[in-house]
Amino acid sequence: MKPSTVTRRSMLRGLGFAPLVCVAGPSIAWTESTQLTAGQLIQRIKDHTGGSWGGATVDTIKAGDPNTVVTGIATTFLDTYNVLERAARAGKNLIVTHEPTFYNHQDETTGIEDDRVFLQKKALIEKHKMVIWRFHDHWHARGPHPDGILEGMTAALGWKKYQDPHDPKHFVLPEARLDALAGDIQRRLGIRTLRVVGKPEMKVRQIGLLPGASGRERQIAMLEKKNVEILVAGEASEWETVEYVRDAAAEGRRKGLILLGHEPSEEAGMKYCAAWLKTFIPEVPIEFIQAGEPFWRPA
Secondary structure (H helix, E strand, O other): OOOEOOOHHHHHHHOOOOOOOOOOOOOOOEOOOOOOEHHHHHHHHHHHHOOOOOOOOOOOEEEOOOOOEOOOEEEEOOOOHHHHHHHHHOOOOEEEEOOOOOOOOOOOOOOOOOOHHHHHHHHHHHHOOOEEEEOOHHHHOOOOOOOHHHHHHHHHHOOHHHEEOOEEEEEEEEEEEHHHHHHHHHHHHOOOOOEEEOOOOOEEEEEEEEOOOOOHHHHHHHHHOOOOOEEEEOOOOOOOHHHHHHHHHHOOOOOEEEEOOHHHHHHHHHHHHHHHHHOOOOOOOEEEOOOOOOOOOOO
C-alpha cells in the first residue's frame, strides 16, 4: 500500500472549522506497518489537549488493554452497542467516547455484573479487542483552545459569526420568532424530538447555548442574564429549569427554552473531535461514528 499523508488545514476547512494551532511534530506517513498502542495515542491526545491531567476525572480507559495495537480510531458522542458494531466493521478498535459506556457517569459496574445487557456489550468489546477511552472533562476544558463540544456545535448551527468574542456561549442572531428559531435549529441538526417552552410568537435575538446536561444552577443563571432571551440546552429536569421558564413566560418576561436532547446538543462536537485528531495523528485512520438521537415520534 502506498503511504498516505494528511493535509491538516484542508481537513478542517472541509468540515467548516478554522485551522487549529497544534503542538505537533512533523507529518508522518501512514503505512500498514505503523504500530502504535492505545496508550501511546491516548497520551498524545492528552499532550495536545493541554491542561492538568493529574486530578479526578472520568477521562480514563473504561475497557480494554492500553497495550493493544490500534488499527483505527472512532470518535462518538456515546459508544452504544450499535456504534461499537459499526466501529468493529470499520476496523476501528480505539473508541473515543464523550459519554459513559456503562450507563452512569463514573462507569461503575457494581450491581450490574450479571446483567445480560451489560455482559453482551462487554463481550462485544472483548471480542474485537477494543479499547474504550472517555474524553469528556478535558474536551470541554481543553486549553488554550475553546471547549471542543461548543466549538463543534457552533459550527454545526452556523452561529460562528454571531458568537460573542468575550462570552462564547452567548450569541446575537438576526431577529426571529421563537418558533422559527426552533424550527431552524431542528433542521440544521436533524432533530426529531426537539422541545420548546415559551411563547411561539415572541421575537428573539439574544441566545445562550449550554450543550449537554449543564444542570439547574447553570441553566437558570444563564436565563437570569439580561442579554439572554432564549436558552438552547441539551436536557433539563422537567420540574426545575422547564418550570422556571414556564413561570417566567407567564409573568410576561422575554424568556424561552429550547431543549435539543443531550445527544443532538453535543454530537457535532465529537465530529469536530475526529477532524481535530487528524491534525496530529496521521498514522492510523480516524472517523466519527454518529450515535444518533435515541428518541422518536410515533407516526
